[in-house]
Amino acid sequence: MSITFDRVEHLYGKGTSFEKMALKDVSFHIRDGEFVGIIGHTGSGKSTLIQHMNGLLKCTGGNIYYDGKDISDKEYDRKTLRQNVGIVFQYPEHQLFEATVGKDVAFGPNNLGIPELQAEVRTYEALKSVGIDDSLLDVSPFDLSGGQKRRVAIAGVLAMKPKVLVLDEPAAGLDPMGRRDILNMIAEIRRRENITVILVSHSMEDVAEYVDRIMVMNDGALAMDGTVREVFERKEELEEMGLSVPQITLLMQDLKDEGLVNETSIYTMDEAVRILSQRLLKR
């Protein structure tokens, strides 16, 4: 599904002394199947933005379209919208509640009124794609480890078969291996299901490595929107916004300042390994 935001605005607490413009004139278009990262300091409007994506919040100005259809239209089917756009919130494992892993994952499909057998198939499939073994189906989700709980929570969203998957810091609080596993899993799901994925992250390394396009939120406005290179080239501006560039990029800049390399537009470990080893071989 393609997503279009056209001059979207959101005003919190209208008419009160706490009135705050949380989204200002936000416009963008995300094509079907894109992998987009959203970065921004705390309070920059990232969470408000993603809550507009499945209609949890209604914009107070502007329009939002999915596949060209305005979601604020009276005829627009909001139930289908919530089914099509799955949002995995921060620490989604806090929302687990059922007695068993299987029931928790099947909760969404059951609520949609999907026949039981089909819901069961979806549950199996969703758990498989997050790498949770069938043997855990009847286990209480609260007996699982932190990383496993998070996978089960994500499976609950996947069981709705969303066409757009939005994840708010899916790796927060996980240990390094758990972090990598979960991000690889998301990239793999996107490849296999060919869905649009939007990843909110505070890790510049993670967005550099995984996404194709970065949107930068700052004080409720979309401050930058471009490829990884286009965004991370604007280091000074990012730093002013409380953000940063990947550590690898900072290191390459240091090496360039010393006249040791020529390239600075390097954002991932693999690129840096390639360039620095080549230079060592040529010595």
Added chain:
Amino acid sequence: MLPCIGQEEARIERDKALVRFENVTFEYIRRDEEGNVDSITTALDDLSLHIKKGEFVAILGSNGSGKSTFARHINALLKPTEGKVLIAGMDTGDDDKVLDIRQHAGMVFQNPDNQIIAETIEEDVAFGPENMGVPTAEMRQRVDDALKRVGLYKKRLASPNRLSGGQKQKVAIAGILAMKPECIIFDEPTAMLDPSGRRMIVETAQKLNKKDGITIILITHNMEETVGADRIIVLEKGQIVMEGTPRQVFSKGDRLKELGMELPVVTELAQRIGLSGCVLTREEFVDAYKKALR
């Protein structure tokens, strides 16, 4: 009982191990509806360690390795099933000492929003000392001093709710500083913060350690944050599996990865392109690369 030793010697003894774990085992016991034991999880397993006054210790370990259980023993939020925890010589098992221990060892948690309670920043910071019964005049001074040390003095009358995540964590730190602690435990304080917030908190922790001599125990999943520590301890299944200076620990990359950890970015890169020695910082990387090119 120790033989009779003088006060000065007692103090030296105490400082050598401000935090002392002696064969600590902690079990989470789950019971079913009838109260029968359902399962027992051993979160700390015969763990012994000493942390000196003024030390900066980073604790690493995968999810479920026992890091947070360990942290909660330091300020008596949890008490050992077996063994002893002594903080500045006080036994956490001694109920009369609990308040005293919490004043010595304060804790900063992961979620800044869960730690803010008052309407203004200064009231929030005053909450701890107020509960300790600190006289008003001294309290004013303690609060002001704490806020100055974290750089929030000018904002003292503002509402904490409008602050950034990093600033909220600083308010939590100031609240602990106002209790005049000897030790601050940070339990993944940067997990929910943006890059500038992360930097803010790590720099604050380092400053409190270097300038004020406060013992810092930092639990984190971010390897970069541990590079400046005096010592790194890696936990796994409630036991210490690696221990040493950052250079000692990070030179054993394979072992760390087995434990679900990784190396700091520059260390990893240096190893992958075959630079010799264990590189920990960007400066060290530049020097090592220069040498390799020669």
